[in-house]
Amino acid sequence: MTLLxxxxxxxxxxxxxxxxxxxxxxxxxxxxxxxxxxLIFLIGQQVGWFPALLGLAAFVSMFRNPLRYILARLRGQNPEIPK
Known part of the structure; x- marks a missing residue:
């Protein structure tokens, strides 16, 4: 219940x-x-892998721009930050 x-x-x-x-x-x-x-890992442990995959898909969808930025920085590129 706490996880919820x-x-x-x-x-x-x-x-x-x-x-x-x-x-x-x-x-x-x-x-x-x-x-x-x-949280997604805990969902996977307590509820199951399918709800964790749904949570991962929602997470990647919500944070797609920050994740792209981090990936570009790891590749050595210098992406622009929105103002």
Whole structure:
């Protein structure tokens, strides 16, 4: 039951961060970006692999631009950051 409440809290927090101006999204966005794989792993352990895959798909869909940026930085490229 605690995992459910943590996931609901994560969803509301991500919706609140999305409403912030872009310059204020970085710090809470990084925290959400780091917390999501932990929650998805716990979902996989407690509920099963299929709901975890659905959660992973939703995570990648929501964070596609930050994940592209991180991937480009790991490749040695210098992508632009939106203002």
């Amino acid at each position: 409440w943590l996931c609901v809290l994560w969803v509301f927090a991500s919706a609140a961060v999305a409403m912030l101006p872009m310059r204020h999204q970085y710090i809470p966005g990084i925290a959400l970006l780091l917390a999501a794989p932990v």
